[in-house]
Structure formats: structure tokens, C-alpha cells
Amino acid sequence: DAGVTQSPTHLIKTRGQHVTLRCSPISGHKSVSWYQQVLGQGPQFIFQYYEKEERGRGNFPDRFSARQFPNYSSELNVNALLLGDSALYLCASSLKGGGPEQYFGPGTRLTVT
Amino acid sequence: AQSVAQPEDQVNVAEGNPLTVKCTYSVSGNPYLFWYVQYPNRGLQFLLKYITGDNLVKGSYGFEAEFNKSQTSFHLKKPSALVSDSALYFCAVRDEGNTPLVFGKGTRLSVIA
Numbered sequence: 001d002a003g004v005t006q007s008p009t010h011l012i013k014t015r016g017q018h019v020t021l022r023c024s025p026i027s028g029h030k031s032v033s034w035y036q037q038v039l040g041q042g043p044q045f046i047f048q049y050y051e052k053e054e055r056g057r058g059n060f061p062d063r064f065s066a067r068q069f070p071n072y073s074s075e076l077n078v079n080a081l082l083l084g085d086s087a088l089y090l091c092a093s094s095l096k097g098g099g100p101e102q103y104f105g106p107g108t109r110l111t112v113t
Numbered sequence: 114a115q116s117v118a119q120p121e122d123q124v125n126v127a128e129g130n131p132l133t134v135k136c137t138y139s140v141s142g143n144p145y146l147f148w149y150v151q152y153p154n155r156g157l158q159f160l161l162k163y164i165t166g167d168n169l170v171k172g173s174y175g176f177e178a179e180f181n182k183s184q185t186s187f188h189l190k191k192p193s194a195l196v197s198d199s200a201l202y203f204c205a206v207r208d209e210g211n212t213p214l215v216f217g218k219g220t221r222l223s224v225i226a
Contacts, residue, residue, distance in 0.1 A: 004156075033213060042117075042203050042216030043157070056213050090156055092214075100145055100164055102214060104157040 002027065004093050004105035012111045013081050021076040021108045025093030031055075032074040033102060034066055035090040043090055049074055078110075086112045115140045115206050119217035126194045127225055134189040134220045136204030144206050146187040147214065148178055151201040160202075163187060174198070194224045 005024045013019050025032050031050040035043035048056035049068035063079045072093075078085055088109050092102035116139045126132045138144055145164055149157040161172025168180040178189045187204060201221050205214040 006156075035214075040218075042205075042218045043214075045213035045215070048213055058213065092157075101147060101159055101162050103159060104149070106156040109154075 004091055004103055006089075006091050006105040006108050008108060009106070010109045010111075012113060014113055015081055015083060017081050018077065018079050019081060019110060021078075021089050021091075021110070022073065023076070023091030023093075023105060024073045025091075026103055029093035029095055029103075030072055031094045032068055032072065033092045033094070034074070034076045035092065035104075036060075037088040037090055037107070039087070046076070081112045083112050086110060115144075115208060115212070115215040117204050117206050117215055117217035119202075119204055119220045121220050122218075123221045123223065125223045125225060128196055129193050132191050132194040132198070132222065132224070134202050134204075134222060136187045136189065136217060137185050138187060138204070138206040139185065140206050140208050142208045142210075144187075144208065146178075146180065147205040148172065148176070148187075148189050149203045149205060149216075151203065151219075153200075157203065160189070194222075196224045196226050198222060199224045 007022045033048040034046040037043040045058040047066040052068045066076045068074045088107040090107045091105045094102045118137045147162045148160040161170050163170045163180045171177045176191050201219045203219050204217045
């Protein structure tokens with residue numbers, strides 16, 4: 001079975017630009033969560049979606065937004081990129097909102113220059 | 114609010130020796146506890162979880178963890194370390210409700226041949 005997939009694998013953006021990251025959950029999973037992992041730190045929660053509705057939001061500015069589509073895939077959008085947005089962005093899926101366990105994709109490495 | 118502490122940034126162990134990676138947590142209510150492993154340039158891989166039941170949890174690749182409620186700890190263990198176990202290990206916690214995972218900052222395990 002395919003695991004969680006994310007695209008693109010890597011990308012480089014310039015400060016002030018916009019970026020869209022994509023995630024496809026494991027088949028049958030209806031919940032998607034997004035995490036930001038800055039180098040040397042543990043992942044930090046950004047958003048959780050379940051059945052296309054936002055179910056949780058972490059302490060991130062309004063420049064970060066997300067959505068979930070009818071097929072349960074998800075997009076994370078970041079506007080007005082800052083150097084500090086450089087990180088590994090991880091998507092995780094679970095059967096329903098809250099788990100119990102989440103399965104992570106390989107991540108998208110975003111570099112902002 | 115939930116929190117996780119991984120007191121060691123780095124753990125070094127000789128191949129064949131037992132290993133322990135420490136984790137303590139704080140959560141209101143009953144904890145759901147998880148261990149994940151991350152290899153270079155990869156996402157997080159689920160190792161094991163504690164939800165309820167036996168305090169000794171067995172997981173993937175010979176890893177196990179012991180839940181200790183009185184000490185609020187969930188240390189990861191393996192009887193005999195392999196060089197291939199060298200990676201970054203994350204402990205995570207959430208409560209019984211629909212809350213996101215809170216991760217520790219990670220412990221880098223280095224197994225020396």
C-alpha cells in the first residue's frame with residue numbers, strides 16, 4: 001500500500017513569494033495534519049483537517065493556510081515567505097481526526113533565500 | 114498544555130549493547146505516547162505507541178518502551194543496538210481528545226561498531 005505522499009520533494013523560493021505544498025494521505029485515511037520541522041527541532045503542529053474541515057490550528061501566522069479536498073488530499077499555502085519559513089514541512093494522515101497514531105510522509109524541504 | 118522533554122541531545126552506544134533514549138511528558142488527563150524515528154532527509158517513521166494496557170510496549174525493529182505513570186516517563190529501549198539504528202528519535206504526546214501531537218526536540222542516537 002502507498003504511504004503518505006508529498007510534493008514537491010524540494011523547492012527554493014525567494015522572500016516575499018508564495019508556495020503551495022501538496023499531500024496525499026494513505027488510502028482510507030480522512031484526516032491530514034501539517035507540521036513544520038526547523039533544523040534541530042522537533043516537528044511543530046500547523047493545521048489539522050478532518051472531513052474537509054479545519055479541526056485545529058497551531059501558533060502560526062495568518063500567512064499560513066491550508067485546505068482539504070473531497071478526496072482527502074490537502075494543500076498547505078504560505079504567503080509572503082520569510083527566511084524563517086525555511087524548514088521541512090511534514091504531512092501526516094490518520095484514520096480520523098486525532099489518530100490514534102499518525103503516519104508521516106517524507107516531507108517537503110523548503111528553502112527561502 | 115502538553116509538553117515533552119527529551120533530556121539528551123545525543124546518545125552514544127556500542128553495537129550489541131542495550132540502548133535507552135529518555136522521554137518525560139506532561140499532559141492533562143490520560144496520555145497517548147508515541148516514538149518516531151527519522152533518518153537523514155526522510156520523514157518520521159512510526160515505531161510504537163502507548164494508549165492503554167500493558168506498561169511495556171513492543172514496537173518495530175526490536176524497540177520497546179516502558180510507560181511509567183508515576184514518573185511521567187516513556188523511555189525507548191532496545192536490548193542490543195545495531196549500527197543501522199543510528200538516527201534521530203522523537204517522543205510525542207497527545208491527550209485523549211482530538212489534540213495534535215506535541216513532539217520533543219529529538220535525541221540523536223549514534224551506534225558505534
